[in-house]
Structure formats: C-alpha cells, structure tokens
Amino acid sequence: MIIVLNYMSQNLKNIFKKLDDYSPSHELKVKILQSIKTQEKKSIKAKIMLTYAGFASSIALLIFAVVSFGQAFLQSEFWSLLSLSASDAGTVMKYGGDYIFSLMETFPVMMSILFLIPIFIFFISLDSYFRLNNSNHYNHI
Amino acid sequence: MEDRISDEKLVQEYLSGEEKFVEELLDRYLKPIYNFIFRMTGGRAVAEDLSQETFLKAWKNLKRFDPEKKFSTWIFAIAKNTSFDYLKKKKEIPFSVFLDEEGESWLENITDENILPDEILERKDIAAKVEEMLEKIPLHYRAILLLHYKEDFSLHEIAEILGEPYNTIKSRHRRALIEIRKQLERAGAPNLN
Numbered sequence: 001m002i003i004v005l006n007y008m009s010q011n012l013k014n015i016f017k018k019l020d021d022y023s024p025s026h027e028l029k030v031k032i033l034q035s036i037k038t039q040e041k042k043s044i045k046a047k048i049m050l051t052y053a054g055f056a057s058s059i060a061l062l063i064f065a066v067v068s069f070g071q072a073f074l075q076s077e078f079w080s081l082l083s084l085s086a087s088d089a090g091t092v093m094k095y096g097g098d099y100i101f102s103l104m105e106t107f108p109v110m111m112s113i114l115f116l117i118p119i120f121i122f123f124i125s126l127d128s129y130f131r132l133n134n135s136n137h138y139n140h141i
Numbered sequence: 142m143e144d145r146i147s148d149e150k151l152v153q154e155y156l157s158g159e160e161k162f163v164e165e166l167l168d169r170y171l172k173p174i175y176n177f178i179f180r181m182t183g184g185r186a187v188a189e190d191l192s193q194e195t196f197l198k199a200w201k202n203l204k205r206f207d208p209e210k211k212f213s214t215w216i217f218a219i220a221k222n223t224s225f226d227y228l229k230k231k232k233e234i235p236f237s238v239f240l241d242e243e244g245e246s247w248l249e250n251i252t253d254e255n256i257l258p259d260e261i262l263e264r265k266d267i268a269a270k271v272e273e274m275l276e277k278i279p280l281h282y283r284a285i286l287l288l289h290y291k292e293d294f295s296l297h298e299i300a301e302i303l304g305e306p307y308n309t310i311k312s313r314h315r316r317a318l319i320e321i322r323k324q325l326e327r328a329g330a331p332n333l334n
Contacts, residue, residue, distance in 0.1 A: 009290075012290045012318075013290050013293070015267055015268050015271055015290070016271070016286070016287070016290035016291040017290075017291070018268040019268060019271065019272050019291065020272070021172065021176055022175065022176050022179050022185070022188070023172065023175075024171060024172065024175040024188070024189060024192060025189065028171065028175070028189050028192060028193065029167055029168075029171055031189075031193055032167060032171070032192070032193050032196045032197070033163075033164065033167065035193060035197055036163065036196070036197065036200050039197065039200070039201065
C-alpha cells in the first residue's frame with residue numbers, strides 16, 4: 001500500500017511540476033531591494049537621532065550635576081581628604097591604610113552616581129555612533 | 142551545485158554585514174514565493190504587492206530567524222500569512238472548508254490508494270485540469286497541495302508553515318486529494334466509485 005501511495009504521490013508531483021511557472025515582472029526584484037534600502041535608511045536615521053539625543057541628554061545631565069552638586073562635592077569631607085594627598089603626601093604615605101579607609105568611608109556614593117550616569121550615557125552614545133558610522137552603507141553620517 | 146551556500150548561512154552572512162546575500166536570497170525565493178502567492182490569491186498585481194510585502198517582512202524579522210530551522214519553511218510561512226491576511230481583508234476567509242457531509246462520507250468509504258488512481262493521473266490533460274481545479278478548491282487545501290507537490294515540502298514542514306498540528310495537515314492532505322478527485326469527476330472524468 002505504501003508503494004501505491006508513493007507512486008500516486010510521485011505522479012502528483014510530476015503533474016504539479018508541469019504546472020506553468022508564472023514569472024514576476026523584472027521590476028519586482030528592484031522594487032523589493034529598493035524598499036529594503038528605504039527601510040534600512042529609516043532605521044539608520046532613527047538610530048542616529050537616538051544617538052544624538054543620547055549625546056545631548058548626557059551633556060545636559062552632566063552640566064546639571066556639576067552645577068547642582070559640584071559645590072557640595074568640593075566642600076565634602078571626601079574632597080578635603082583627597083586634596084590632602086596633594087598638599088601633605090608624606091603624612092598620607094605614613095598613614096596609608098587609615099587614609100584609604102577614611103576615603104572609602106567618606107566616599108559620596110550618591111553624588112558619584114549622579115556624575116557617572118551622564119558619563120555612562122555619553123560613552124554608550126559614542127559607541128553607538130561609531131558602530132553606526134562603521135556599518136553606514138548609505139553615507140548618512 | 143554542492144558548493145551552493147545554504148540559505149541559513151546566507152542569512153547569517155547578511156546579518157554580519159554582507160549585504161549582497163540578501164539579493165541572493167531574493168534570487169532564490171522570489172519566483173517560488175510569487176508563484177505560491179499568485180496561486181493563492183489569483184492576481185498578478187496582488188501577487189507582486191504581496192511578494193514585496195513578504196520579503197520586506199522577512200527582512201525586518203531576519204534577526205529573529207532561528208538558523209537551526211529551514212529558511213524556506215520560514216519564508217513560506219510569512220508568504221502564507223501575508224496571503225491569508227490579504228484574503229481575510231477581502232473577506233474571502235473563512236473558507237468553505239472540508240466538513241461537508243459529502244466529504245465526510247467520501248472519507249469513510251475510500252481507501253488511500255484509491256483516492257487518485259492511475260486512470261485519473263495518467264490523463265493527457267491532467268496538468269491543465271489540476272491547474273483549473275486548484276482555483277476552485279478551498280484555500281487550506283490549495284496551500285497544502287502547492288506546498289507538498291510543487292514546492293516539495295514534507296507534511297511536517299507544511300504543518301510548521303501553516304501553524305497547524307501534523308495530524309491536522311495529514312488529514313487535510315487526504316481530504317485535499319479527495320477534493321481533487323471530486324473536482325475532476327465534476328469536470329468530466331469517469332466516475333471511479
């Protein structure tokens with residue numbers, strides 16, 4: 001029975017293979033490639049806009065952080081200790097262990113995060129910019 | 142011929158920046174996809190538009206393609222969905238499918254090897270008749286027949302393309318063959334009961 005079914009199936013395949021093949025117009029391939037390129041351009045443009053927005057927002061955030069918290073940072077205990085390493089290096093070297101411990105203790109975590117976030121966004125945008133630049137086949141940048 | 146790069150490899154190469162490979166994929170699949178859509182929808186202009194839509198959808202989702210699977214199955218699934226969506230919009234779906242009384246009684250009384258006996262398949266005008274009746278049979282049957290006999294997909298692959306369980310496809314395939322026989326008999330072939 002399997003042989004009979006295979007024979008019938010083969011016969012049907014032969015019949016279907018004999019059906020006329022319709023040919024698409026010559027322009028169809030060009031049209032498809034063009035629409036892919038158009039979509040690709042749109043996608044690259046959107047990514048470029050996002051990258052520029054990243055640059056702008058990171059710089060704005062950094063300025064905001066410096067203006068708002070810069071003064072407080074310079075008046076902090078951490079900064080006083082840190083500047084000691086420049087003014088009194090001998091003492092700092094002598095009590096190195098205690099000095100590092102004090103630095104860690106007074107480290108302004110929240111303030112540092114506020115400064116680091118915009119820097120982080122800036123580097124992500126920079127990376128994205130260079131990657132887009134390298135894969136930019138349509139010279140948008 | 143053996144040096145031909147696999148479709149899946151072409152996709153990977155394209156995704157890693159080799160743009161020319163998308164054109165190679167287009168060269169391989171444009172005609173089969175166009176023919177499949179043409180026979181599903183029945184219009185040259187529509188087939189061109191839907192083929193374009195199919196390839197654009199495929200390109201947009203290329204990153205989601207699983208290279209462990211067959212590209213041909215994946216792109217035909219997109220073509221089928223695109224065609225069915227178009228027909229749904231045109232309100233040609235739901236299809237008048239297979240659960241008519243006549244069909245059911247046929248299913249019970251006929252053995253597999255007798256569905257399409259040689260007397261039918263060896264007729265000289267059979268290809269023309271098959272082309273003609275393909276337009277008349279329900280779309281789900283048409284899709285299975287075209288994918289299986291014209292595009293050489295297995296029933297398992299067709300199940301994947303149509304998003305249906307294998308057993309459903311197996312039984313629809315059988316019903317599709319019965320439908321062909323009914324159509325051919327209506328068109329004047331000798332009654333083979």
